[in-house]
Amino acid sequence: MKFRKTMALAFAALALSGPAATAGEAQLSGEVRIGELNSYSTLPSFTEPYRKGWSLAVEEINATGGVNGKKLTVISRDDGGKPAEALTVANELLSREKADMLVGAFFSNVGLALSDFAKQKKIVYLAAEPLTDAMVWSNGNPYTFRLRASNxxxxxxxxxxxxxxxxxxxxxxxxxxxxxxxxxxxxxxxxxxxxxxxxxxxxxxxxxxxxxxxxxxxxxxxxxxxxxxxxxxxxxxxxxxxxxxxxxxxxxxxxxxxxxxxxxxxxxxxxxxxxxxxxxxxPWYDIKTPEHAAFLKAYQARFNDYPRLGSIIGYSAMHAAAAMLRKAGSTDADKLIEAGRGLSLTTPFGPITFRPADHQSTMGAFxxxxxxxxxxxxxxxxxxxxxxxxxxxxxxxxxxxxxxx
Amino acid sequence: MSFWIAQFLTGLASAASLFLVASGLSIIFGVTRVVNFAHGAFYMIGAYVAWSLTERLAGAFGWWGGVLLAAAAVAALGALAEILVLRRIYQAPELFQLLATFGLTLIAADLVVMLWGPDELVGRRAPGLTGSIALFDQMIPAWDLFLIVLGPVALGLLWLLFNRTRFGVLVRAATQDREMAAALGVNEKWLFTGVFALGVFLAALAGALQLPRESVNHHMDLRIIVDAFVVVVIGGLGSITGAFIAALLVAQLNAFGILLFPKISLVIIFLVMAAVLAVRPWGLLGRPDVAQRPPAATSARPWRPLGAAGRLAMAALALAAMALPFISGEYLVIAATETLIFAILAVSLHMLLSVAGVASFGHAAFFGLGAYGVALAVKGLGLGMGAALALAPLAGLVGAGLFALAAARLSGVYLAMLTLAFAQILWSIAFQWVEVTGGDNGVLGLWPTGFAAQPAGFYWLTLGVAVLVIGASRVIMFSPFGYGLRGVRDEARRAASIGVRPGLMRWCAFAIAGTGAAVAGALFAFLKGSVFPDTLAIPVSVDSLAMVLLGGVQTTLGPLVGAVAYKALSIWLLSQTQWSKLALGLVILAVVLAFPRGLVGVVNQWRDRWAKRPPGSGEHP
The missing domain is CATH 3.40.50.2300 (Response regulator)
Structure with a gap:
């Protein structure tokens, strides 16, 4: 008897997560959902500016009509800084939050785990920060794109x-x-x-x-x-x-x-x-291009803080994801891959293209x-x-x- | 020649920092027998507070005053933590305090980011000690010379304190025999608080004195805590001089080791510990443990197998669990699978910790062996999922068997720390041997196949294995072998005198627990579709320990309940908040204070009360 009671108690904790499973099941047809995950608790010095960057991008995207006439919604999660925890979170974003694509990660091993997960689950993953070359080369797969200038x-x-x-x-x-x-x-x-x-x-x-x-x-x-x-x-x-x-x-x-x-x-x-x-x-203080000046002005007006590299990566990643969704005109993974191959857009660092052959963006570095x-x-x-x-x-x-x- | 001298001096300076942290830990353990996992957190808070004070207080006096003030303030905080938390749970099973201090660490890790912001902070350097001095054509930072002097001075002051003051005499008396000291009228409560505050003061001072060397950041706690423990163990628990020698040994071997092996830093400290414990099972200057307290799991109430009703309930529960995929979404099924895997891990650790009374701080070793066993079987041997799952546990069996042979002479915390060293050495192999293990980038593409490719299928597979493992563990627990194990745990000498062989029994317990953990690791590899060195790392060991302690180390169903509660909670919190560590820490602390015998332990207590029977009249299933 007592055993059943304690087990019921323990399982109650697990079940707690049940009732919350509404957002995705409602399947709001009026929005496009991006699942975003990064090492917010492990590496806040990079990821806090990164969060500000993508938040700004989302505001801009929705202020100009969203994506394909739908509102862009980002569901953001902490990835715990470890591949195994990131996969748990990715599963949640996918099956409960019904994300249409995944964006994020800082650590190379987290990024690689997510890219393999994306291939297994047939969902597009845009790696924002991870630098490892394996991501697009020795472990490359069609579902993974990478933004940042690699190692x-x-x-x-x-x-x-x-x-x-x-x-x-x-x-x-x-x-x-x-x-x-x-x-x-x-x-x-x-x-x-x-x-x-x-x-x-x-x-x-x-x-x-x-x-x-x-x-x-x-x-x-x-x-x-x-x-x-x-x-x-x-x-x-x-x-x-x-x-x-x-x-x-x-x-x-x-x-x-x-x-x-x-x-x-x-x-x-x-x-x-x-x-x-x-x-x-x-060197955010010395970049004089119009693209960067516009970004800098918007960022400082919005957050009253100067941008870090994380801000650029977050901002550009979200714009790249939106551009991919727009070009595809759909959230279907195969169409997104087609749209991503050769996709060009302008970032605060200037124009970039995702190369068709390896899905690596041509974003450079200073x-x-x-x-x-x-x-x-x-x-x-x-x-x-x-x-x-x-x-x-x-x-x-x-x-x-x-x-x- | 001049280079060697400079390298030696640099090693001395590194040793001084290490010694300050380790000495505080050693003092606390020596008297209170608390494995203070929060020591690193106090070190980190000391650095943060010192940063704030030295930024505000001007001049040389301001800097030094700020450092001392920071250490004193954090010591007061430590005393508060001792009074509010630890003092209430000294009577709880040994190691339970570890869970409380683990909770404190989790809280501190998030709190410093909330209070001081996400950026790392670089503090001012000590006025007057910013330059360097040329010695034998080598530049030695003046701060290093200060540290080199500080180390022995601190050792001398502590020696005087313990040998020439009344406080010191009382502390030594309590270290030797706590009950006797209390019986002679020593106010144990305040003595413990004083000792704890002293230890925390030393930790915070060490943290504050890092200001001139490194930036203050929220990773400082975990980076120092394990090293500090290892130094304490190498020196011998409770021996301050031992800690000093150990710190010297570790720092110098590192300073010169990197000249021959530039990658040695990763493991040197664990290699030293393994080597020292092989020769001296109680550390350099430690004495054979005068077992003041019985092992953690020794319980007044003998365990009893489940009755018919209990078995029926178990079966009903397993059947109910089978229905989960029909009533819930995919995510919940995956989360439940992960929870079940950790339940298997916790049950395997329980076999060691509770049934055999052998503590392990490195259970991740066997978990990771199982996970890498799968990676090897699938990628190296080209085997399918079934064969890989069947073979991988052998890796845990072999690993645990060999380890238990090597560790046969050790016991108590020393043995627990050697398991940690074993896990860390395995971790560094997985981390370094890039050609085979992929290093930090792991092994990818290990997804389950066939019916298990769907989350529901893999969930049922895991559930089946979990039922088998848990069932087997209960059969073992209540077999003659299980009773023998508990006999060895509670009274090794008496057990030996009636023909039970303690060494052999413990070896078997290790082998069983290692195999069980590897089963969990193998399932974990397929659940995640990948294996990373993380599976061998310290957090897995700590988590599994927390699960068993949370459930109740003296109970038979504790690990199951503890694992489900802990894992479900941490998965849920991760999806709810960025401050999941803070929330988890608070929950752990609340549980520790409310239920000092664990979740299942407290239910047993309640039942006793309801049944109006005196405690200790036998466990009810």
């Missing part, structure tokens, strides 16, 4: 700059997981191709989030490199910069660094921001040199690098994808 593209942009440096002895500091490993592998390959005369003299692979920066900086300095490639970001970057500065690691050495110019990572450093590093990032202005870290002389110039040709890309995709 390969950013590595190629940086390698191009690095090749111009006189430095011959290179050292590497990168986080010990797939992102760091593939960023380093691509950068090394491209740079060594352009500059057969250079040598790789030292490597350090601290665990992501747990760098013991003192010994790492010391070990790299001991190899006496001319230049350093850095892939650390977030709290690890702060530690590395502080220890490196104190130990003179960066003095008289060129540093090439992934992502460091993004406000998410550069701003916390304030006046301690490194000077003279060649970085990719988002490359510049870090400096300190008014006590804040900034990117000096930023230049926009168009994505299409840094991608392998579509024929080559198609060969990298699994057969039949």
């Amino acid at each position: 390969y593209m950013q590595a190629r942009m940086l390698a191009e700059e690095a090749a111009k440096l006189p430095a011959k002895r290179w050292a590497v500091i990168a986080p010990n997981y797939e992102y760091g490993q593939s960023a380093v592998a691509v950068f090394k390959k491209l740079l060594s191709e352009k500059r057969p005369d250079i040598e790789w003299v030292a490597e350090q692979w601290p665990p992501q989030g747990k760098i013991d920066a003192g010994p790492v900086a010391q070990a790299i300095a001991a190899a006496k490199p001319d230049a350093i490639l850095n892939v650390m970001f977030g709290p690890d970057l702060v530690k590395l910069v502080r220890e490196g500065n104190a130990r003179g690691l960066f003095r008289d050495r060129a540093v090439v660094s992934f992502l460091t110019g993004e406000p998410e990572y550069l701003d916390p450093l304030k006046d301690e921001a490194p000077v003279g590093w060649i970085v990719t990032g988002y 490359v510049g040199v870090t400096g300190v202005r008014d006590g804040k870290g900034v990117m000096m002389n930023p230049a926009y690098r168009k994505g299409e110039d840094y991608l392998p040709s579509e024929a080559e890309a198609a060969k990298m994808r699994p057969a039949g995709n």
